[in-house]
Amino acid sequence: MRIVSWNCSMALYKKRHLLDELAPDVAVLQEVSKKDIEGGNYPFAAWVGSNPHKGLGVIGFSPGSYRMTEPGDRGLPWHLPFSVDGLNVVALWAHQLDKDLKYVRVTHKIVDQHARFLGTGRAMIVGDFNSNTVWDHQHRGRNHSMLVDKLRGIGLDSVYHRQHQSAHGAEQAKTFFHNWDRDLGHHIDYAFVSSGVEAKVTVGEIEHWLPYSDHMPLVIDLD
Template identity: 35%
Template sequence: MKIITWNCNMAFRKKARFILEHNPDILVIQECEHPDKLFFPDDVTKPTDVLWFGQNFNKGLAIFSYNDFHLTALKDQNENFRHVIPISVTSPEIDFNMFAIWANNPPDKDGAYIEQVWKAIAYYDRLLINTKTILIGDFNSNKIWDRRGRLTNHENIVNLLEQKGILSTYHVHHKQLQGLEAHPTLYMYRHENKPYHIDYCFASEDIMSKIETFVVGDFDFWKTYSDHMPLIVTFSSHLFPNTSLC
Protein backbone atom coordinates (compact mmCIF):
# COMPACT_ATOMS: atom_id res chain seq x y z
CA MET A 1 0.00 0.00 0.00
CA LYS A 2 1.29 3.44 -0.93
CA ILE A 3 0.06 6.69 0.64
CA ILE A 4 1.13 10.10 -0.66
CA THR A 5 0.47 13.53 0.77
CA TRP A 6 1.26 16.71 -1.15
CA ASN A 7 0.33 20.35 -0.81
CA CYS A 8 0.01 20.99 -4.54
CA ASN A 9 -0.09 24.81 -4.34
CA MET A 10 -3.44 24.86 -6.19
CA ALA A 11 -4.49 23.83 -9.73
CA PHE A 12 -4.12 20.12 -9.03
CA ARG A 13 -5.84 19.25 -12.31
CA LYS A 14 -2.74 20.55 -14.14
CA LYS A 15 -0.30 18.62 -11.94
CA ALA A 16 -2.04 15.34 -11.14
CA ARG A 17 -0.23 13.28 -13.76
CA PHE A 18 3.15 13.91 -12.09
CA ILE A 19 2.11 12.62 -8.66
CA LEU A 20 0.10 9.76 -10.16
CA GLU A 21 3.25 8.44 -11.82
CA HIS A 22 4.08 7.16 -8.32
CA ASN A 23 0.97 4.93 -8.33
CA PRO A 24 -0.61 5.84 -4.99
CA ASP A 25 -3.38 3.86 -3.38
CA ILE A 26 -4.33 6.84 -1.20
CA LEU A 27 -3.59 10.45 -2.13
CA VAL A 28 -4.03 13.39 0.28
CA ILE A 29 -3.83 16.74 -1.53
CA GLN A 30 -3.87 20.14 0.19
CA GLU A 31 -4.82 23.33 -1.70
CA CYS A 32 -6.80 21.26 -4.20
CA GLU A 33 -9.74 22.64 -6.15
CA HIS A 34 -13.26 21.24 -5.70
CA PRO A 35 -13.99 18.03 -7.64
CA ASP A 36 -16.36 19.96 -9.92
CA LYS A 37 -13.27 21.76 -11.22
CA LEU A 38 -11.17 18.60 -11.67
CA PHE A 39 -11.21 17.88 -15.38
CA PHE A 40 -8.43 15.36 -15.90
CA PRO A 41 -7.09 14.48 -19.35
CA ASP A 42 -8.11 11.08 -20.68
CA ASP A 43 -4.66 9.62 -20.05
CA VAL A 44 -4.69 10.51 -16.31
CA THR A 45 -5.79 7.70 -13.99
CA LYS A 46 -9.21 8.39 -12.47
CA PRO A 47 -9.73 7.82 -8.74
CA THR A 48 -12.01 5.22 -7.21
CA ASP A 49 -13.31 7.64 -4.56
CA VAL A 50 -12.93 11.37 -3.94
CA LEU A 51 -13.60 13.33 -0.75
CA TRP A 52 -13.20 17.11 -0.59
CA PHE A 53 -13.48 19.58 2.28
CA GLY A 54 -13.31 23.37 2.29
CA GLN A 55 -15.08 26.67 1.71
CA ASN A 56 -12.99 28.01 -1.18
CA PHE A 57 -13.70 25.91 -4.28
CA ASN A 58 -10.22 26.70 -5.58
CA LYS A 59 -8.32 25.63 -2.46
CA GLY A 60 -9.45 22.81 -0.17
CA LEU A 61 -8.40 19.42 1.18
CA ALA A 62 -8.95 16.46 -1.15
CA ILE A 63 -8.49 12.74 -0.58
CA PHE A 64 -8.40 10.32 -3.50
CA SER A 65 -8.33 6.52 -3.53
CA TYR A 66 -7.19 4.22 -6.34
CA ASN A 67 -7.21 0.53 -7.15
CA ASP A 68 -9.47 -1.35 -4.71
CA PHE A 69 -9.32 1.20 -1.90
CA HIS A 70 -12.44 3.04 -0.74
CA LEU A 71 -12.94 6.12 1.44
CA THR A 72 -15.75 6.97 3.85
CA ALA A 73 -15.81 10.14 5.95
CA LEU A 74 -16.68 9.21 9.52
CA LYS A 75 -20.06 10.50 10.68
CA ASP A 76 -18.80 12.13 13.88
CA GLN A 77 -16.66 14.64 11.99
CA ASN A 78 -16.42 17.96 13.87
CA GLU A 79 -16.71 20.81 11.38
CA ASN A 80 -14.84 23.12 13.76
CA PHE A 81 -11.70 21.36 12.57
CA ARG A 82 -12.55 21.81 8.93
CA HIS A 83 -9.31 20.39 7.56
CA VAL A 84 -8.64 17.57 10.02
CA ILE A 85 -10.83 14.84 8.57
CA PRO A 86 -11.33 11.34 10.04
CA ILE A 87 -11.78 8.78 7.28
CA SER A 88 -12.32 5.04 7.11
CA VAL A 89 -10.09 3.45 4.48
CA THR A 90 -11.04 -0.03 3.28
CA SER A 91 -10.05 -2.52 0.64
CA PRO A 92 -10.69 -6.26 0.27
CA GLU A 93 -7.62 -6.91 2.44
CA ILE A 94 -7.10 -3.80 4.59
CA ASP A 95 -9.04 -1.44 6.84
CA PHE A 96 -7.81 1.45 9.01
CA ASN A 97 -8.69 4.95 10.19
CA MET A 98 -6.89 7.88 8.60
CA PHE A 99 -6.90 11.56 9.53
CA ALA A 100 -6.27 13.71 6.45
CA ILE A 101 -4.76 17.00 7.61
CA TRP A 102 -4.23 20.51 6.36
CA ALA A 103 -3.59 22.59 9.48
CA ASN A 104 -5.09 25.77 8.14
CA ASN A 105 -8.28 27.35 9.50
CA PRO A 106 -7.87 31.17 9.66
CA PRO A 107 -11.39 31.85 11.05
CA ASP A 108 -10.45 30.04 14.27
CA LYS A 109 -9.12 32.95 16.35
CA ASP A 110 -7.92 30.58 19.08
CA GLY A 111 -5.45 28.97 16.71
CA ALA A 112 -5.54 28.54 12.96
CA TYR A 113 -2.67 26.14 12.34
CA ILE A 114 -1.06 23.44 14.52
CA GLU A 115 -3.64 24.26 17.20
CA GLN A 116 -6.20 22.66 14.90
CA VAL A 117 -4.39 19.35 15.18
CA TRP A 118 -4.18 19.62 18.97
CA LYS A 119 -7.91 20.28 19.28
CA ALA A 120 -8.77 17.47 16.88
CA ILE A 121 -6.61 14.96 18.78
CA ALA A 122 -8.47 15.86 21.96
CA TYR A 123 -11.89 15.64 20.30
CA TYR A 124 -11.25 12.39 18.44
CA ASP A 125 -9.46 10.73 21.35
CA ARG A 126 -11.59 7.59 21.19
CA LEU A 127 -10.59 7.04 17.54
CA LEU A 128 -6.90 7.15 18.39
CA ILE A 129 -6.84 3.67 19.82
CA ASN A 130 -3.20 2.72 19.22
CA THR A 131 -4.03 0.37 16.35
CA LYS A 132 -4.62 0.82 12.63
CA THR A 133 -4.43 4.62 12.67
CA ILE A 134 -2.64 7.09 10.37
CA LEU A 135 -2.49 10.90 10.56
CA ILE A 136 -1.03 12.45 7.43
CA GLY A 137 -0.74 15.84 5.77
CA ASP A 138 0.47 19.40 6.03
CA PHE A 139 0.78 20.23 9.74
CA ASN A 140 2.28 23.71 9.11
CA SER A 141 4.50 23.11 12.12
CA ASN A 142 7.94 22.18 13.37
CA LYS A 143 9.61 22.03 16.76
CA ILE A 144 11.88 24.96 15.81
CA TRP A 145 8.88 27.32 16.10
CA ASP A 146 7.73 26.13 19.53
CA ARG A 147 7.17 28.87 22.12
CA ARG A 148 7.93 28.33 25.76
CA GLY A 149 4.83 27.57 27.81
CA ARG A 150 2.43 27.13 24.88
CA LEU A 151 0.33 23.97 25.26
CA THR A 152 -0.16 23.46 21.54
CA ASN A 153 3.54 23.35 20.73
CA HIS A 154 4.61 20.93 18.04
CA GLU A 155 6.70 18.93 20.50
CA ASN A 156 3.71 18.55 22.83
CA ILE A 157 1.61 17.16 20.00
CA VAL A 158 4.35 14.69 19.08
CA ASN A 159 4.58 13.61 22.73
CA LEU A 160 0.79 13.30 23.06
CA LEU A 161 0.59 11.07 20.01
CA GLU A 162 3.53 9.01 21.25
CA GLN A 163 1.64 8.39 24.50
CA LYS A 164 -1.09 6.90 22.34
CA GLY A 165 1.39 4.67 20.52
CA ILE A 166 1.38 6.82 17.37
CA LEU A 167 4.76 7.88 15.95
CA SER A 168 6.15 9.93 13.08
CA THR A 169 6.99 7.49 10.31
CA TYR A 170 9.63 9.78 8.81
CA HIS A 171 11.52 10.22 12.08
CA VAL A 172 11.46 6.52 12.91
CA HIS A 173 12.29 5.26 9.42
CA HIS A 174 15.09 7.78 8.77
CA LYS A 175 16.28 7.92 12.40
CA GLN A 176 15.79 11.69 12.63
CA LEU A 177 15.13 14.02 15.57
CA GLN A 178 12.22 16.47 15.66
CA GLY A 179 13.48 19.90 14.60
CA LEU A 180 16.66 18.50 13.00
CA GLU A 181 15.19 16.88 9.90
CA ALA A 182 17.56 16.23 6.99
CA HIS A 183 14.82 16.25 4.36
CA PRO A 184 12.80 19.49 3.96
CA THR A 185 9.18 19.24 2.86
CA LEU A 186 8.71 22.98 2.24
CA TYR A 187 10.93 25.49 0.49
CA MET A 188 9.42 28.86 1.34
CA TYR A 189 8.70 30.89 -1.79
CA ARG A 190 10.40 27.97 -3.62
CA HIS A 191 13.77 29.23 -2.43
CA GLU A 192 16.27 26.44 -1.84
CA ASN A 193 17.88 28.41 1.00
CA LYS A 194 14.60 28.50 2.98
CA PRO A 195 13.94 24.81 3.78
CA TYR A 196 11.56 23.53 6.47
CA HIS A 197 10.02 20.20 7.46
CA ILE A 198 6.29 20.73 8.09
CA ASP A 199 4.52 17.75 6.47
CA TYR A 200 4.18 14.48 8.37
CA CYS A 201 2.82 10.96 8.42
CA PHE A 202 2.13 9.59 11.91
CA ALA A 203 1.12 5.95 12.34
CA SER A 204 0.25 3.55 15.12
CA GLU A 205 3.02 1.12 15.99
CA ASP A 206 1.37 -1.86 14.29
CA ILE A 207 1.45 0.05 10.99
CA MET A 208 4.88 1.54 11.68
CA SER A 209 6.43 -1.92 11.63
CA LYS A 210 5.20 -2.41 8.05
CA ILE A 211 6.96 0.58 6.45
CA GLU A 212 9.11 -0.37 3.47
CA THR A 213 10.12 3.04 2.09
CA PHE A 214 9.67 6.71 2.96
CA VAL A 215 10.62 9.21 0.27
CA VAL A 216 10.49 13.01 0.36
CA GLY A 217 10.22 14.50 -3.13
CA ASP A 218 13.24 16.06 -4.80
CA PHE A 219 13.34 19.87 -4.82
CA ASP A 220 14.79 20.21 -8.32
CA PHE A 221 11.81 18.38 -9.81
CA TRP A 222 8.88 19.43 -7.61
CA LYS A 223 9.74 23.15 -7.30
CA THR A 224 8.15 23.64 -10.72
CA TYR A 225 4.78 22.61 -9.31
CA SER A 226 4.72 23.57 -5.62
CA ASP A 227 6.66 24.96 -2.70
CA HIS A 228 5.93 21.66 -0.90
CA MET A 229 7.55 18.31 -1.62
CA PRO A 230 5.36 15.19 -1.59
CA LEU A 231 5.77 12.52 1.08
CA ILE A 232 5.59 9.03 -0.44
CA VAL A 233 5.16 6.25 2.12
CA THR A 234 5.05 2.60 1.11
CA PHE A 235 3.87 -0.15 3.45
CA SER A 236 4.14 -3.91 3.16
CA SER A 237 1.38 -5.49 1.11
CA HIS A 238 0.77 -7.73 4.11
CA LEU A 239 -0.23 -4.78 6.22
CA PHE A 240 -3.10 -5.49 8.58
CA PRO A 241 -5.99 -7.73 7.68
CA ASN A 242 -9.51 -6.45 7.32
CA THR A 243 -11.04 -7.90 10.47
CA SER A 244 -14.54 -7.44 9.10
CA LEU A 245 -13.76 -10.13 6.54
CA CYS A 246 -12.45 -12.67 9.05
Protein backbone atom coordinates in the same frame (compact mmCIF):
# COMPACT_ATOMS: atom_id res chain seq x y z
CA MET B 1 -0.75 0.26 0.29
CA ARG B 2 0.80 3.47 -1.01
CA ILE B 3 -0.48 6.77 0.35
CA VAL B 4 0.77 10.05 -1.10
CA SER B 5 0.32 13.37 0.67
CA TRP B 6 1.03 16.51 -1.34
CA ASN B 7 0.19 20.16 -0.97
CA CYS B 8 -0.14 20.73 -4.69
CA SER B 9 -0.33 24.55 -4.48
CA MET B 10 -3.57 24.61 -6.51
CA ALA B 11 -4.24 23.83 -10.18
CA LEU B 12 -3.93 20.07 -9.77
CA TYR B 13 -5.41 19.57 -13.22
CA LYS B 14 -2.17 20.95 -14.67
CA LYS B 15 -0.02 18.64 -12.50
CA ARG B 16 -2.06 15.47 -12.41
CA HIS B 17 0.57 13.57 -14.40
CA LEU B 18 3.05 14.11 -11.55
CA LEU B 19 0.69 12.51 -9.07
CA ASP B 20 -0.01 9.62 -11.43
CA GLU B 21 3.74 8.95 -11.70
CA LEU B 22 3.80 8.21 -7.97
CA ALA B 23 1.11 5.52 -8.42
CA PRO B 24 -0.77 6.12 -5.16
CA ASP B 25 -3.55 3.90 -3.92
CA VAL B 26 -4.75 6.91 -1.92
CA ALA B 27 -3.82 10.57 -2.32
CA VAL B 28 -4.22 13.24 0.37
CA LEU B 29 -4.07 16.64 -1.30
CA GLN B 30 -3.89 20.11 0.22
CA GLU B 31 -4.65 23.38 -1.58
CA VAL B 32 -6.71 21.46 -4.10
CA SER B 33 -9.97 22.51 -5.73
CA LYS B 34 -13.27 20.78 -5.09
CA LYS B 35 -13.65 20.26 -8.84
CA ASP B 36 -10.33 18.41 -9.10
CA ILE B 37 -11.43 15.98 -6.39
CA GLU B 38 -15.10 15.47 -7.18
CA GLY B 39 -14.87 15.71 -10.96
CA GLY B 40 -13.37 12.26 -11.52
CA ASN B 41 -14.75 8.74 -11.46
CA TYR B 42 -12.87 7.36 -8.45
CA PRO B 43 -13.65 4.53 -6.04
CA PHE B 44 -13.57 7.16 -3.28
CA ALA B 45 -13.36 10.94 -3.15
CA ALA B 46 -13.93 13.53 -0.43
CA TRP B 47 -13.28 17.26 -0.12
CA VAL B 48 -13.65 19.92 2.57
CA GLY B 49 -12.95 23.66 2.63
CA SER B 50 -14.38 27.14 2.60
CA ASN B 51 -12.86 28.16 -0.75
CA PRO B 52 -13.89 25.84 -3.63
CA HIS B 53 -10.56 26.47 -5.31
CA LYS B 54 -8.36 25.67 -2.31
CA GLY B 55 -9.26 22.99 0.19
CA LEU B 56 -8.35 19.52 1.43
CA GLY B 57 -9.16 16.49 -0.66
CA VAL B 58 -8.75 12.73 -0.64
CA ILE B 59 -8.84 10.47 -3.69
CA GLY B 60 -8.97 6.69 -3.47
CA PHE B 61 -7.53 5.45 -6.75
CA SER B 62 -7.48 1.72 -5.98
CA PRO B 63 -10.60 -0.33 -5.26
CA GLY B 64 -11.06 -0.92 -1.57
CA SER B 65 -13.38 -0.76 1.40
CA TYR B 66 -13.65 3.02 1.90
CA ARG B 67 -15.94 4.86 4.26
CA MET B 68 -16.19 8.15 6.04
CA THR B 69 -16.17 6.79 9.55
CA GLU B 70 -16.35 9.93 11.69
CA PRO B 71 -17.69 13.39 10.95
CA GLY B 72 -15.09 16.05 10.25
CA ASP B 73 -15.68 19.23 12.25
CA ARG B 74 -15.70 22.15 9.81
CA GLY B 75 -14.81 24.36 12.77
CA LEU B 76 -11.37 22.72 12.79
CA PRO B 77 -9.89 23.52 9.37
CA TRP B 78 -9.18 21.21 7.71
CA HIS B 79 -9.37 17.45 8.19
CA LEU B 80 -11.13 14.39 6.76
CA PRO B 81 -11.44 11.18 8.81
CA PHE B 82 -11.97 8.04 6.74
CA SER B 83 -11.00 4.38 6.67
CA VAL B 84 -9.73 2.14 3.92
CA ASP B 85 -9.28 -1.61 4.24
CA GLY B 86 -9.07 -1.49 8.01
CA LEU B 87 -6.76 1.52 8.23
CA ASN B 88 -8.17 4.56 10.02
CA VAL B 89 -6.88 7.79 8.49
CA VAL B 90 -7.19 11.45 9.37
CA ALA B 91 -6.18 13.52 6.34
CA LEU B 92 -4.90 16.93 7.43
CA TRP B 93 -4.28 20.43 6.21
CA ALA B 94 -3.73 22.40 9.40
CA HIS B 95 -5.05 25.86 8.66
CA GLN B 96 -6.34 28.86 10.60
CA LEU B 97 -9.77 29.44 12.11
CA ASP B 98 -8.96 32.63 14.00
CA LYS B 99 -6.04 34.43 15.64
CA ASP B 100 -5.78 31.87 18.43
CA LEU B 101 -6.86 28.63 16.76
CA LYS B 102 -4.37 28.06 13.98
CA TYR B 103 -1.87 25.51 12.67
CA VAL B 104 -0.57 23.21 15.41
CA ARG B 105 -3.26 24.42 17.82
CA VAL B 106 -5.90 23.23 15.36
CA THR B 107 -4.13 19.88 15.04
CA HIS B 108 -4.16 19.40 18.81
CA LYS B 109 -7.94 19.77 18.82
CA ILE B 110 -8.35 17.45 15.84
CA VAL B 111 -6.27 14.76 17.56
CA ASP B 112 -8.23 15.21 20.79
CA GLN B 113 -11.51 14.85 18.89
CA HIS B 114 -10.41 11.72 17.03
CA ALA B 115 -8.15 10.11 19.66
CA ARG B 116 -10.21 6.93 19.86
CA PHE B 117 -10.33 6.64 16.06
CA LEU B 118 -6.54 7.08 15.87
CA GLY B 119 -5.80 4.81 18.82
CA THR B 120 -7.03 1.58 17.25
CA GLY B 121 -3.56 0.16 16.54
CA ARG B 122 -3.86 0.57 12.77
CA ALA B 123 -4.20 4.25 12.04
CA MET B 124 -2.55 7.27 10.49
CA ILE B 125 -2.75 11.05 10.57
CA VAL B 126 -1.09 12.49 7.47
CA GLY B 127 -0.73 15.76 5.66
CA ASP B 128 0.45 19.34 5.89
CA PHE B 129 0.75 20.04 9.62
CA ASN B 130 2.21 23.53 9.18
CA SER B 131 4.28 22.94 12.32
CA ASN B 132 7.68 21.94 13.61
CA THR B 133 9.45 21.82 16.96
CA VAL B 134 11.58 24.81 15.97
CA TRP B 135 8.48 27.02 16.40
CA ASP B 136 7.44 25.64 19.79
CA HIS B 137 7.97 29.04 21.43
CA GLN B 138 5.23 30.53 19.25
CA HIS B 139 2.59 28.11 20.51
CA ARG B 140 3.08 27.79 24.24
CA GLY B 141 0.78 25.22 25.76
CA ARG B 142 -0.13 23.60 22.41
CA ASN B 143 3.11 23.29 20.47
CA HIS B 144 4.54 20.72 18.07
CA SER B 145 6.62 18.84 20.63
CA MET B 146 3.54 18.46 22.79
CA LEU B 147 1.63 17.19 19.75
CA VAL B 148 4.32 14.56 19.09
CA ASP B 149 3.99 13.42 22.72
CA LYS B 150 0.19 13.38 22.46
CA LEU B 151 0.31 11.21 19.34
CA ARG B 152 2.88 8.91 20.94
CA GLY B 153 0.49 8.55 23.87
CA ILE B 154 -2.16 7.02 21.58
CA GLY B 155 0.39 4.83 19.82
CA LEU B 156 1.46 6.84 16.76
CA ASP B 157 4.87 8.07 15.71
CA SER B 158 6.28 9.85 12.66
CA VAL B 159 7.38 7.49 9.90
CA TYR B 160 10.15 9.86 8.79
CA HIS B 161 11.60 10.20 12.28
CA ARG B 162 11.31 6.48 12.97
CA GLN B 163 13.01 5.65 9.69
CA HIS B 164 15.84 8.17 9.97
CA GLN B 165 16.19 8.07 13.77
CA SER B 166 15.93 11.85 13.68
CA ALA B 167 14.77 14.22 16.40
CA HIS B 168 11.92 16.57 15.63
CA GLY B 169 13.39 19.90 14.60
CA ALA B 170 16.57 18.28 13.25
CA GLU B 171 15.22 16.88 9.97
CA GLN B 172 17.61 16.76 7.03
CA ALA B 173 14.85 16.52 4.42
CA LYS B 174 12.71 19.61 3.91
CA THR B 175 9.11 19.32 2.79
CA PHE B 176 8.26 23.03 2.35
CA PHE B 177 10.19 25.95 0.85
CA HIS B 178 8.95 29.36 1.96
CA ASN B 179 8.45 31.69 -1.01
CA TRP B 180 9.70 28.81 -3.17
CA ASP B 181 13.23 29.61 -1.92
CA ARG B 182 15.64 26.66 -1.72
CA ASP B 183 17.38 28.32 1.24
CA LEU B 184 14.17 28.62 3.29
CA GLY B 185 13.27 24.98 3.73
CA HIS B 186 11.32 23.49 6.63
CA HIS B 187 9.93 20.08 7.53
CA ILE B 188 6.18 20.55 8.11
CA ASP B 189 4.52 17.60 6.35
CA TYR B 190 4.24 14.34 8.27
CA ALA B 191 2.77 10.87 8.41
CA PHE B 192 2.22 9.60 11.94
CA VAL B 193 1.38 5.89 11.92
CA SER B 194 0.55 3.34 14.60
CA SER B 195 3.78 1.97 16.03
CA GLY B 196 2.91 -1.61 15.09
CA VAL B 197 2.42 -0.78 11.39
CA GLU B 198 5.47 -1.19 9.16
CA ALA B 199 5.92 1.86 6.94
CA LYS B 200 8.50 3.70 4.88
CA VAL B 201 8.41 7.25 3.58
CA THR B 202 10.14 9.03 0.72
CA VAL B 203 10.23 12.82 0.41
CA GLY B 204 10.07 14.21 -3.13
CA GLU B 205 13.24 15.68 -4.61
CA ILE B 206 13.40 19.46 -4.77
CA GLU B 207 14.75 19.51 -8.33
CA HIS B 208 11.72 17.66 -9.61
CA TRP B 209 8.93 19.13 -7.49
CA LEU B 210 9.75 22.75 -6.68
CA PRO B 211 8.78 24.02 -10.15
CA TYR B 212 5.24 22.84 -9.39
CA SER B 213 4.72 23.46 -5.67
CA ASP B 214 6.44 24.87 -2.61
CA HIS B 215 5.75 21.51 -0.90
CA MET B 216 7.40 18.18 -1.63
CA PRO B 217 5.17 15.09 -1.66
CA LEU B 218 5.40 12.40 0.97
CA VAL B 219 5.18 8.86 -0.44
CA ILE B 220 4.27 6.43 2.32
CA ASP B 221 4.35 2.68 1.72
CA LEU B 222 2.54 0.56 4.30
CA ASP B 223 2.91 -3.19 4.71
